[in-house]
Amino acid sequence: MSTRVDEIVRSSQMIGIPKYIAKDFQSDQDVRWCPGCGDYSILAQTQRVMPDLAIPRHKMVFISGIGCSSRFPYYMNTYGLHGIHGRATAIASGLKIARPDLSVWVVTGDGDGISIGGNHFIHLMRRNLDINVLLFNNQIYGLTKGQYSPTSEMGKVTKSTPYGSIDYPFNPVSLALGSSATFVARSLDRDPKHLQGIIKRAAEHKGTSFVEIYQNCNVFNDGAFFQFTEKETKDDSVVFIEHGKPLIFGKEKDKGIRLHGFSPEVVSLKDGKYSVSDLLVHDEKDTTLSFILADMTYKSHLPRPVGIFLAIDRPVYEDEVEKQIAFAKEKRGEGDIVRLLNSGDTWIVQ
Amino acid sequence: MSTRVDEIVRSSQMIGIPKYIAKDFQSDQDVRWCPGCGDYSILAQTQRVMPDLAIPRHKMVFISGIGCSSRFPYYMNTYGLHGIHGRATAIASGLKIARPDLSVWVVTGDGDGISIGGNHFIHLMRRNLDINVLLFNNQIYGLTKGQYSPTSEMGKVTKSTPYGSIDYPFNPVSLALGSSATFVARSLDRDPKHLQGIIKRAAEHKGTSFVEIYQNCNVFNDGAFFQFTEKETKDDSVVFIEHGKPLIFGKEKDKGIRLHGFSPEVVSLKDGKYSVSDLLVHDEKDTTLSFILADMTYKSHLPRPVGIFLAIDRPVYEDEVEKQIAFAKEKRGEGDIVRLLNSGDTWIVQ
């Protein structure tokens, strides 16, 4: 018994995986972001990573909502669906359940993903479908020309908050963790290598991968993350977290993070008081630690944590769907529609 | 300058606060939950606590969505609004911003609050309006007759999951914390005194208070929480967390929780290896610790934490609204509509 879709899946599997280069993932559409927009880099890094994944491009689908970032699918030479505002994660969920054979990606913004799309976002995290979510966080609504977003810092003056915003911002990493996500990471548009690495790890993770990407909107929120991306300040403002490694940062690699009680604090490695062995060592399998690191995010006395917060295994939703189907078929045999229609209490009229 | 609403507010303030008893908060409507439903106890405890709050009942508003639990407002002799599914938190937000003088309560279910209502829920948490949210978690959809909910345990067999549910459940406490809530607590329908205490603390907290209440649905999910509520098992299955106190539990108060690395573990206080001083001491002001405790929730080797996880101060949304208004008025004077209409580049046609 095989459906029309099975035929497509089978025939597509006959083709080997072509040796791609980044350019193979560029579509024929003109890229239409503002000159200088951070989205360009994220697009480039994504296209650069794709060949490494050894997945045929016709098996890839990029799904987005609405926003500048959500134009992304148009530029990928894969399948794509530019949906409606906030619903990319829900659309992707249906696609992935129907077609577990596909590599499904969601591209979203801070407004699309966690303002209007917040509900689908948190539910995707807990369900753990094998979908990769790239959230371009520019702390602003770009496409609608500059209102504050749920990640904008308090006091932000925008078109809709001329007196400054009074909403406490989400920390998307904590939100994902609080929603029981299994893979949570953060990267930066202006650190191409780091971003490539994270996108690759996200793709490899089996389960929902959530990647928050700090992205510069040079038109409506220029420099929002320069502290974390620009040469002069970056080293002292960011701590790159890596599995199994102590948390060290600073231009001279002379600072570290240790726990004081449950609270992370910055210590100097120079004055002899503390050494590397006193420092917090990252373990991306530890859910509790992931919360501790995430909670560093908006604390101005701490460097901004960047990297993979958590990467754990948990049953994947669509796998369980398939298992239940297999189980039911084993128990009851392949469903027979004619038999079903004629089942139950029936009677015959002559 | 005073509006019609100001007049109502002023005149209502002239009246002193009556000395209430619980019965004063009972409306004239017949209570229509199933006999034996846990909702009865929550209603009774709420009505019992109300007199202690020293707030006139005409200043109180209960807002709900749709669900068995959402019938709550009909039974309170206060103002009430039985809204639509999932939107109580959003309706309440508008009311509280418009009328900071009112005491605003949201009553919701696990479906209403964090399935369809998940987005408004997380945004309310981060905004921190002074609203009290009581989420009746019965791990089931009651009103629609027994489908699984976002808090149902995996494998749960319900009308919509005859093969068992495959969704990993939310932990509402973690979700609230991940959304940057300022007051997060958990209590039990079958522990009236604890519940009363928590409701009172929630009412007193300035900012959004979130209380998850385990509630027995004796028709569609009977006994879901009996392990945590019934005499035989309760003491060994629940750890009541209290500010400044070590985490001790067990029928004989002979067990405790300590941190091993970042992970909580159960230790015996009897075998002499550990004493009370080794135990984790709760601090409801510590955001990091709140995550650690919340994360104990679905770990079967740990007792279920119940009590106040977090209670911190952060600017309250509607206060900031009022401050900006006051600031604007101070800077520009009370707005004058005639002047506004005639402002800007104008010209006169004779």
Add this chain to the structure above:
Amino acid sequence: MAEKKVRSLDEVTIRFAGDSGDGMQLTGTQFTNTTAILGNDLSTLPDYPAEIRAPAGTLFGVSGFQIHFGSTKIHTPGDQCDVLVAMNPAALKVNLVSLVDGGTIIANTDGFTDKNLKLAGYAQNPLKDGSLDKYQVHAVDISKLTALALQDLNISSKLIDRSKNFFALGMMYWIYNRPLEPTIEWIKSKFTQKPEILEANLRVLKAGWNFGETTEIFSVRYEVGPAKLAPGRYRNITGNQAIAWGLMAAAKKANLDLFLGSYPITPASEILHELSLYKSFSVKTFQAEDEIAGISSAIGASFGGALAATTTSGPGLALKTEAMGLAVILELPLIICNVQRGGPSTGLPTKTEQSDLLQALYGRNGEAPVPVIAAATPSDCFDATFEAARIAVKYMTPVMMLSDGYLGNGSEPWLIPDFNALPEIPAKFVTNPEGFLPYSRDEETLSRPWAIPGTPGLQHRIGGLEKEHLTGNVSYDPENHDKMVRLRAEKIERIANDIPLAQVEGDTEGELLVISWGGTYGAIRTAVNRQRQKGSSVSHLHLRYLNPFPRNLGEILYRFRNIMVPEINLGQLIRILRSKYLVPAIGFDRVRGLPFKSVEIEKEIEDILKGKK
């Protein structure tokens, strides 16, 4: 034992009524199944409160189940009932209005306690105070007799009490001459795990039957012969089950897997429940976090090549409208089943209504046309859903299928279709990259190609921004937009060429044409038939396709002097008919959350024919 008289009847309507916890729905369903097996035609109407389990004895906690069966064609669950089984005073009070004058009451006297009388608002016991004199009252100690039947079993009084509905059922089987076997079989299969309950229920059922047989109370038995139904194999089916099966049959015909993205809501939840049973058919059901995710996930699945559906009721449909617009512009197949209930807002969630038609037709931003099909009867839900799927796939479009609470919960005998004889559903995926254009169109249907991810060489992007004709690229060109808006509309219009012409039941011209749509079919057909038998010049036209209309509709309308459109809303279809055909149709609206009674339609027909309206 006196010999009992047997009287023959053409049709009977019985209503079982009791507390929500009294098992009246179960009793009704069992009676229905047995009656169906006997070959009667029938129609049922469950009627239960919005509360899950209201406190015992209260008026609002009454749960009822009505069955109308006969040896003739049965179109409705009956305007009124001939027999009312009342398990307590509240059940009597609430349902007495629907009992015909001179009808029979079978009352469980044990339920008429002082407390229950008070809860029902009776000052005196109506069984004793003569207030029921115009009815035939049979007062039976059902509870006591049940307890007696079980006295030697060691079971709780709660359990005993729960069995009493089987006593009532047994009694009714005896009176209406129905076999016990089907229910015995059912009890046996249902309670294999619980032998005590099995035993108790069997005993009580038989005790009820024996009570009829032995006591003097019932002097007459009734016989209702089998109806002349088309030959074939039948089963009883509810509208919601029929929708589920219709979707499954369509998926099979299309050789696609079925995907349902849905969120529970009364009275549509049973479709989700039913479909989640069929994993061995590769049916995938996704209980989403809300209605928006329900439809959005279905759109994703449709993009992936599933036969995708979403099911809901009014408030849920309101939430789906933005995403429906997306499905329209994406031109992907999708079936949206809306089981209407009383509105506006939460309204009357467990009651029926026809008030979502305008929402179905127009409730989207921009010009976003979708075909709309409505089912006429519970079993027609199968065909209507199947047809919705056929159109969705063939025309690459979302299709709205309308049912209502009355159809969804109601049941009737269903001639099980020959699967092979069902229409083909021509699902087809393009695979050839040569000349592939995602928005090129089939000349006849105007539908675009379905190109699913996974197909080598067909990578393309679709989305909600206006698309360029043929390429599907984003286009802001004014003329292209005008063209695309018209193409999408024209595509839906052309479906009129692919659906049956409208058929008039009765003369094809005359004084009055009564037009029905959806679940009011039965009541209106009955009313028109009766009026025709009385010699009136009245005909009936039932509209299954609400968008587009059958091509011959205008023609038909112009041949009647008067047109009457009864609807359970404030006049929705009538607006469209008047607008499109400029005919002075007259509405007849009752918005009570209940199906029409055929007598009220009859009365209106008479008034119109007499020129009173």
Add this chain to the structure above:
Amino acid sequence: MAEKKVRSLDEVTIRFAGDSGDGMQLTGTQFTNTTAILGNDLSTLPDYPAEIRAPAGTLFGVSGFQIHFGSTKIHTPGDQCDVLVAMNPAALKVNLVSLVDGGTIIANTDGFTDKNLKLAGYAQNPLKDGSLDKYQVHAVDISKLTALALQDLNISSKLIDRSKNFFALGMMYWIYNRPLEPTIEWIKSKFTQKPEILEANLRVLKAGWNFGETTEIFSVRYEVGPAKLAPGRYRNITGNQAIAWGLMAAAKKANLDLFLGSYPITPASEILHELSLYKSFSVKTFQAEDEIAGISSAIGASFGGALAATTTSGPGLALKTEAMGLAVILELPLIICNVQRGGPSTGLPTKTEQSDLLQALYGRNGEAPVPVIAAATPSDCFDATFEAARIAVKYMTPVMMLSDGYLGNGSEPWLIPDFNALPEIPAKFVTNPEGFLPYSRDEETLSRPWAIPGTPGLQHRIGGLEKEHLTGNVSYDPENHDKMVRLRAEKIERIANDIPLAQVEGDTEGELLVISWGGTYGAIRTAVNRQRQKGSSVSHLHLRYLNPFPRNLGEILYRFRNIMVPEINLGQLIRILRSKYLVPAIGFDRVRGLPFKSVEIEKEIEDILKGKK
């Protein structure tokens, strides 16, 4: 210096066009304000791409601003332009279609680089290859002249380039004889913090003017005298600003605080932006997480006694429909402003359309009627919004106010109203517990009392389940439901007694009545006027109230032989008119995301009058 000729004109249409980054919107707005101050009547149309900042020089990145001004009454921004200012080849290419034959092109030759020519798809430079021979082309080195004007200032070349629009503006001021002062004032106030930019812009503006004055290029100057406008104080206003101010004025009249719950969406966001400025007026704006929270928060605020509003565009309205139903059954005042854009789905977000009318009327589950009012012109948005608020408060109902992208962004001179002369808004809270019933009704309006939390003794509960007449308690009673459905409908119908009668412009009977609604008013009025001047028997009726209709509408319709309903959709109002009045109205639809041109309406009028349609 040769003496320049001055020619007098009745009206002119100018279009400024350039890259998105070229400041064309600013240039247009400045020209508009200055022109308004001179006393011309005018109408404007901004036209910008969906992309925020498209790459320089591309066709899709062109941003345009058209202004039509004159000494006569101006109803539209002009079908075509007389003068096109093109800053680069793409701007020329995109806009040449809208230039009248023989019109004037002022081109910035420096923008016509090889790269830009290629980007615009020109093989050769059109300024040189003779292809523009039928136009009057003035090629000016605007960039170069700007740079020269600033050469002694120490500012970046980027900044210099950004000033060049002021050169173009100065030049146009000179040609059309407009004073520099208003713009000079504006520059001074805008750039106080940035003295270099201030200085640069001033210099360049004057350089542009001087260029006109000194060079030989422009041999003619034009004079457009002031229009005969009603006396009073005027200002220029966009539709979105007018909505914001209309809400504020209504709140003031009602003596209530204004609450706006909204989520940004093009082209409605400016209303949110505008209102968030007025904290000193106690205006509270809440940027919600989505549209559902936007309207829900407004419902909460309305319950609390605020004048509550929510603003959006099509896709957002689709999301609000469930909550609108709640507002209907709660019977709370609420103003829903929908600034329509091109649909379906995301559609053409920055373009205009009238395709949400049916959604506004019918896009809710159940019978959920709401009044619908549509604004005719940018400044009419003030009155229409104010009126929506009046009705909302008086009738305790949500009211839909429709605008569109063309009105929202467009502007026109507005006779500032005398605030005291605006209608009263009778907001009233009940305070007396004696006999208080939340669903009792005013005899005349059928509106229920507004009882706000905080009022001692009036504690009560409202909700979305059907309510019992008078008490407002939950009621599942069938007859009560029918009654309430009708009462809610009747309440809205009665508003017809409280609104002006429809007025025909022109003869009150005749061959043809053209009916308009919303933003097409101007184009249709212009077309009808022109046709009447030519002697045709044609009249115009503009409908502001779409639900309920004015009481005399039927009467009027029956007096015309033909009725034509032009709409920027596939025919929405026309359906309602045909349905309600059974008149064979003829539609005229163009769905291009653009306002109508009055010439196309004129042509259609002629065709109908000639019997061609």
